[in-house]
Amino acid sequence: MTLDTVLARIDETLPEAVDRLLELLRIPSVSTDPAFAEACGEAADWLVEDLRDLGFDASVRPTPGHPMVVARAKGPGKHILFYGHYDVQPVDPLNLWDRDPFDPELQDTPRGRVIRGRGASDDKGQLMTFLEACRAWKAVHGNLPGNLTIFLEGEEESGSPSLVPFMEENAAELRADLALICDTGLFAGKPAIVTMLRGLAGDEVTITGPSKDLHSGMYGGLAMNPLRLLTRILGGMFDDQGRVTIPGFYDDVRELPDEIRAQWQGLGFDHAGFLGEVGLSLPAGEQDRTPLEMLWSRPTAEINGMWGGYQGAGSKTVIPSKAFAKLTFRLVPGMDPDKVQTLFRDWVRAQVPADCTVSFTPKAGAPASEMAVGDPAFEAARLALSEEWGQPAAFVGCGGSIPIAGHFKTVLGMDAMLIGFGRDDDQIHSPNEKYDLECFHKGIRSWARVLDRIAG
Numbered sequence: 001m002t003l004d005t006v007l008a009r010i011d012e013t014l015p016e017a018v019d020r021l022l023e024l025l026r027i028p029s030v031s032t033d034p035a036f037a038e039a040c041g042e043a044a045d046w047l048v049e050d051l052r053d054l055g056f057d058a059s060v061r062p063t064p065g066h067p068m069v070v071a072r073a074k075g076p077g078k079h080i081l082f083y084g085h086y087d088v089q090p091v092d093p094l095n096l097w098d099r100d101p102f103d104p105e106l107q108d109t110p111r112g113r114v115i116r117g118r119g120a121s122d123d124k125g126q127l128m129t130f131l132e133a134c135r136a137w138k139a140v141h142g143n144l145p146g147n148l149t150i151f152l153e154g155e156e157e158s159g160s161p162s163l164v165p166f167m168e169e170n171a172a173e174l175r176a177d178l179a180l181i182c183d184t185g186l187f188a189g190k191p192a193i194v195t196m197l198r199g200l201a202g203d204e205v206t207i208t209g210p211s212k213d214l215h216s217g218m219y220g221g222l223a224m225n226p227l228r229l230l231t232r233i234l235g236g237m238f239d240d241q242g243r244v245t246i247p248g249f250y251d252d253v254r255e256l257p258d259e260i261r262a263q264w265q266g267l268g269f270d271h272a273g274f275l276g277e278v279g280l281s282l283p284a285g286e287q288d289r290t291p292l293e294m295l296w297s298r299p300t301a302e303i304n305g306m307w308g309g310y311q312g313a314g315s316k317t318v319i320p321s322k323a324f325a326k327l328t329f330r331l332v333p334g335m336d337p338d339k340v341q342t343l344f345r346d347w348v349r350a351q352v353p354a355d356c357t358v359s360f361t362p363k364a365g366a367p368a369s370e371m372a373v374g375d376p377a378f379e380a381a382r383l384a385l386s387e388e389w390g391q392p393a394a395f396v397g398c399g400g401s402i403p404i405a406g407h408f409k410t411v412l413g414m415d416a417m418l419i420g421f422g423r424d425d426d427q428i429h430s431p432n433e434k435y436d437l438e439c440f441h442k443g444i445r446s447w448a449r450v451l452d453r454i455a456g
C-alpha cells in the first residue's frame with residue numbers, strides 16, 4: 001500500500017527532516033523588531049527555495065511589511081491551501097534560555113527528545129511537518145499530493161498588518177476549497193481539529209448621576225450614587241446558576257450536536273487541573289453545562305473593568321458623579337454581535353432612573369465561526385489523525401479567536417481545518433521553546449495520512 005511506503009519513507013528520513021528544520025530555526029526571523037527584517041526576508045527565501053526543490057511554483061511576494069511566500073502545485077481534486085507562519089516571537093529575556101535561541105539542537109529530556117529553539121513549535125516546526133509530508137509523498141509517488149497552495153506569512157507574531165490586504169489583492173489565487181492551518185496544538189495529548197471559535201462583542205458603560213462629585217454627608221441618602229446603580233445592574237447580570245439574565249441573550253444560541261458532545265466527553269478534560277493552575281477549583285459558568293461547553297460552546301458576559309469615585313490613598317467621603325464599566329461578551333455560532341450589544345444596552349437603560357443618564361462607547365465585535373464539519377474532508381481528517389495517534393481525534397472548540405481562520409472565511413469564503421501538534425508545555429513565546437521530536441515526526445505522518453484521504 002502506497003501510504004505505508006510514504007510513512008516508511010518519513011520514518012527513514014526523519015534525521016534529514018530535523019536537519020532542515022534546524023537550518024530554518026537558525027534564521028532569526030523576529031517579525032516585530034525592525035533589526036531582524038533582513039532575517040525575515042532570509043527565512044522567506046529559504047522556504048521558497050525548499051518549496052521549489054519540492055516541485056512547487058513558489059515565490060516570495062513583497063508586502064509593505066515582511067514578505068509572504070506563495071507556492072502552487074496544480075493537480076487533480078479539491079484545491080487545498082495550507083497556511084503557516086515563518087516569523088517568530090522575540091527571545092527576551094535571553095538570560096532565561098539554556099542556550100542561544102537561534103542555535104537550536106535536539107536535546108534529550110526526562111520527557112523525551114525535543115527540538116529546542118525559538119520557533120521550534122510556533123510555527124516553523126509545525127509548518128515544516130506539512131512540507132516534509134509533501135517531500136515524502138513526492139519521493140514515493142513522483143508527484144506532489146493533489147492540488148495544493150502553500151501560503152506562509154511573516155507577520156503573524158506582530159499582528160498580521162499585511163495579511164488581509166494581501167488576501168484581498170490575491171483572492172483569486174488564494175481562494176481554495178479548504179484551508180489547513182497548522183498553528184494549534186494537541187488537546188490534552190490527543191489529536192484535535194478546531195472547528196468552533198467563539199466571537200466577541202464589547203461595550204463600555206458610563207452612568208452619570210449628579211452633575212458633579214458630592215459630599216456624602218451633605219447629599220448622602222437623598223442623591224443617587226451612580227456606583228450603587230452600576231453595581232446593582234451588573235450584579236444582576238448573572239443568576240445563581242451562572243446564567244446571564246439579559247433578556248434574549250440565549251435566543252440565537254444553537255445546541256451542540258450530540259455527536260460533538262460525545263467527542264468532547266471522550267477528551268477527558270481535567271477541569272480541576274485546568275482551574276487549579278490559576279488558583280481556582282469551581283466551574284463558574286452555567287451549572288447545567290459541562291466545563292468544556294462553558295469554554296467552547298456557550299456564550300459569556302464578562303466585566304473586564306469597573307471604576308469610579310475616589311481611588312487614592314486614604315478615604316474621601318464622596319458621591320461620585322460618574323461610574324464606568326468595560327464589558328465583553330464571548331459569542332457562539334448563531335449570535336450577532338450587534339444584537340447582543342443592543343440587548344445589553346436596552347436592559348441597562350431600562351434600569352436607570354429618570355434623573356440619571358447612561359451612555360455607551362461601542363467596541364468592535366466579531367461573530368463566532370463554525371466550520372462546515374459536514375464536508376467529508378473533516379471526517380476524513382479526523383479518522384486520519386485517530387489512526388496516527390492511536391486514539392480518537394475530536395472536533396474541538398476554541399474559547400478565544402484565531403484571526404486567520406476568520407479571515408479565510410470572511411475574505412476568501414473558505415472553511416479552515418485547524419490541525420496542530422504542539423503541546424501545552426512547548427513554551428511558545430517564552431524562553432526555552434521546544435517541539436517534541438515525537439510531535440514533529442507524528443505531525444509529518446499525520447499530514448501524509450490526511451493528504452492520502454483528502455487530496456486528489
Ligand SMILES: [Zn+2]
Binds near residue numbers: 085122123156183
Ligand atoms: Zn503561531
